[in-house]
Amino acid sequence: MQTTKKYPISRRNFIKVSAATTAGVSMFPFGSCNKDNLYEIPAGVNPAIWPEVSKIPFIDTHEHIIDESIRLGNGENFLRADDWTVLFGHYFHHDFVSSGMPMDTYRQLFSSSVDPLKKWGLLEPYWDNVKHTSYGLSVRHTLRLLYGIGEINKESVATLQKRYNELKKPGFYKYVLHDVANIESCQVNTLWDKPINETESPLLLMQDIGISGMFSAFSWSKDVGPQIKLLSGPAKIKVKTLKDWYRVVNWWFEKYGKYAVAAKSVNAYRRNIDYDRVGFNEADPIFSRRVNNTALSEEEEKKLEDHLFWYTTQVAADHGLPIKIHTGYYSGYDYMHLTNVSKNPAYAAEMCLHGRVGGRKFVFLHIAYPYQHEMVAVAKHYSNAYVDLAWAWIIDHIATRQFLKQYLTAAPINKIFCFGGDYIPVELTVGHAYVARLGISQVLTELVDEGYYSEEEAIEVAWKIMYKNAREFYRLEEKEKLLKDVKWGTSDYAKKRENPWKKY
């Protein structure tokens, strides 16, 4: 990716670049944003903006990071083979398959029974096809900033493997997130089947309450929801009627609502987000049949889910929690229904319209890519609609830049959150945070050049969209006070679990 050299490299940048090179770090065209390398300005970016954007910490509004002790213990259960390929195994590996890598090669690449040093030979034939995708960009910047690897190849893979292992020691989460990626705190949507993780790092890894199971089934299963057995067990409530189920939903929010930052739904992977208003009298008999394991028709199943969606989101709103909704692109390969995805923005608008009753606030994650233009209109129009660029920078960097630029000149800037790594391995937040800072700086540079902002205004906007908006909206000061004293820690329950998404 070459940009015009409108802003020449200053002497100070030159010194930084030289220092990086002598330290054995390969030159990379984009520069760097970690704290030791603040001033290496990417080509084409306004030199007054870049250092400021580098210094602003991100509030990371969406992650799937597992606790550090789990990662250092039985992390392999969550991440396939625990070697350098972890860095390529979320989400970059999906581009490998899409580019034509056979499934057998794919399985070997991420297998713990193959020698890590022999694995580069499996990836190399596909490397040129994928290295310039946005997933690839994030991984390559991670290799550069975190491991000092400028180019991965058959020579450097051994160094990467060595450094991958060396980095993983107690305290590395804080080092990676705070010191290198400059992230103040994360908001984690746990991938275990429990709605929330009683994390050992509650201030660093703040938590969302996963609500999909309260109204639906696991995203890729053929089961009928809600997840009665799983969620009623911890609540110790015997569920026979719809009202019993309400008590289960209430229990989760009463127990965790004050500590959580938001509620989160991934239900858009399973169906469209067209939740009709279905009344109690209609849903009650369907729920009873569900409890008795009587087969439900597709129409009945949808009615039950729709009813429970509105119930659950009302409980979230009553606990002061915004509701994060997955929209747009599907992680993975060979199964996405774009016919469904294309309707996400229109149904997001309907959701805001009906959800205003009861004070529900919706955050649409991933900007409904590739239908992001319509999300500008949703956020501009609805006072309870917010958008989040989580994951978007590494799905399609250019589209996300265009979206941000369009958004900033169309919709209120207090309703956008600009970074969520969306990763399981903590290491990858480094590259993702870098490409997000790059995109934000590029957009602000253009807006200054085109006369929309002064440089000072651009920097003020950067503080809001990277940091202040999320701190205020998710009430982080209040949450921090509560989380400081919470008695959590990784439970035995969590230790035993396998990531149910691993096989994807």
Ligand SMILES: [Zn+2]
């Ligand atoms: Zn996610």
